Amino acid sequence: MRFKISTLAVMGVLSLFVAQSASANAFVGGYDDCYPSATDSGVTSIFANIKTPSTYPVVGSNSGSSAWVMITGNDSHTIYAQVGWEKSYGISSKQNNAGDGVHYFYEINYGGSADNDIKVFNPVGPDQGVTHAYRLYNDGKGNFVGTEDGAQIGSYSAFKGTGVTFAEELNGTNQWAAAYPGSASSPAVFDSLRYFFNGTTYYSPGLFWVNNAYGGSDRTNYKYGVDGSSSYIKFWDTRY
Amino acid sequence: MKKRYWFSALMAVVLTGIVTVQSGATPQTELNLTTLSKIHMRLDVPPGQAKMDKNAVLEQIKTKYADATSESKQVKIEYQLVTNPDFTAFTTSALEKNPELKAKGYMEKFPVYIVTFKGIHEEGHVPLNYKGQTPIHTEMSIVVDAQTGEELMGFSH
Numbered sequence: 001m002r003f004k005i006s007t008l009a010v011m012g013v014l015s016l017f018v019a020q021s022a023s024a025n026a027f028v029g030g031y032d033d034c035y036p037s038a039t040d041s042g043v044t045s046i047f048a049n050i051k052t053p054s055t056y057p058v059v060g061s062n063s064g065s066s067a068w069v070m071i072t073g074n075d076s077h078t079i080y081a082q083v084g085w086e087k088s089y090g091i092s093s094k095q096n097n098a099g100d101g102v103h104y105f106y107e108i109n110y111g112g113s114a115d116n117d118i119k120v121f122n123p124v125g126p127d128q129g130v131t132h133a134y135r136l137y138n139d140g141k142g143n144f145v146g147t148e149d150g151a152q153i154g155s156y157s158a159f160k161g162t163g164v165t166f167a168e169e170l171n172g173t174n175q176w177a178a179a180y181p182g183s184a185s186s187p188a189v190f191d192s193l194r195y196f197f198n199g200t201t202y203y204s205p206g207l208f209w210v211n212n213a214y215g216g217s218d219r220t221n222y223k224y225g226v227d228g229s230s231s232y233i234k235f236w237d238t239r240y
Numbered sequence: 241m242k243k244r245y246w247f248s249a250l251m252a253v254v255l256t257g258i259v260t261v262q263s264g265a266t267p268q269t270e271l272n273l274t275t276l277s278k279i280h281m282r283l284d285v286p287p288g289q290a291k292m293d294k295n296a297v298l299e300q301i302k303t304k305y306a307d308a309t310s311e312s313k314q315v316k317i318e319y320q321l322v323t324n325p326d327f328t329a330f331t332t333s334a335l336e337k338n339p340e341l342k343a344k345g346y347m348e349k350f351p352v353y354i355v356t357f358k359g360i361h362e363e364g365h366v367p368l369n370y371k372g373q374t375p376i377h378t379e380m381s382i383v384v385d386a387q388t389g390e391e392l393m394g395f396s397h
Contacts, residue, residue, distance in 0.1 A: 066365060076371035104329065107365055110278060112372020115397065117364035118279055119377065122329050123391040151329035154279055
């Protein structure tokens with residue numbers, strides 16, 4: 001198998017994304033800069049080890065932090081499957097006696113309307129400071145299966161691999177407190193980043209997108225670092 | 241004579257129950273079966289009573305998800321048989337307390353309570369350059385083992 005080392009550089013910041021939601025995001029590089037094209041076909045799997053920070057971020061109302069991998073199925077990215085962990089206000093803060101309240105999730109969107117999104121989640125999530133393996137793959141029967149350390153959380157069969165691409169994200173809605181995962185002393189880490197396309201394994205650690213909650217390019221509170229291995233990246237909120 | 245009548249009546253009830261289950265009768269539910277089918281989850285009519293007390297489970301989940309309880313307009317509980325071959329990421333505790341689940345590894349016509357919080361607000365994770373409407377989840381359901389009371393999984397939409 002031929003291994004191609006992607007050397008995506010940091011490409012700066014754009015500001016058009018936030019129209020639908022006040023989210024602050026940082027995306028790790030993906031195939032074709034996350035844009036599918038007519039020639040794209042057969043992104044069959046994405047894999048990443050994700051290490052949670054030693055202290056989970058504080059989230060407030062309508063805020064959250066998460067890390068996940070994703071495969072999309074159309075140009076407008078309104079069809080996709082994701083798997084990862086999250087600590088969001090919507091669910092985890094409702095788990096008052098569940099300790100950290102973080103949980104694994106598998107989420108699909110099947111059309112881009114407000115009610116076209118479904119999420120499956122575990123009652124538990126990763127411990128702090130621990131690395132887990134997240135994978136999305138086509139099982140050969142048309143299902144995109146999401147797993148955490150090999151345990152299946154969900155699958156979705158309503159889109160085909162043709163034209164799919166992928167992205168990875170850490171986000172924090174409304175930039176509440178320590179909305180981003182990670183701090184300077186304990187960054188959130190992606191490693192072993194790789195995806196599989198047309199029989200080739202690609203490593204793609206380049207951070208190509210950071211935007212703040214209002215669509216700007218302010219990265220004052222957010223830093224990242226990449227080591228020389230090109231399959232590793234870490235993030236931290238500089239306020240913590 | 242009286243004993244024979246009661247025996248016949250009992251058999252009729254039992255047979256009706258068997259036929260109902262085997263005929264794939266539509267379960268009584270307020271959940272959206274079309275939505276559930278997208279994540280390969282199916283409901284069937286349970287054959288009898290659950291082992292766990294319904295009200296106890298409801299209070300257990302309402303207490304655990306206290307914020308959801310206060311935010312929701314309604315909290316409903318249903319007793320169902322669930323089939324979901326897609327979910328195998330159960331907690332160790334859930335597997336240890338239910339040997340059947342541990343052996344099977346997934347839920348197949350598995351007796352559960354489903355507690356649903358209606359009227360919550362939860363946004364989905366949208367990707368880079370997403371061009372749709374912000375996905376809003378207004379219902380969140382927690383699936384609980386009706387034999388042990390262990391929380392198994394959840395879903396929202």
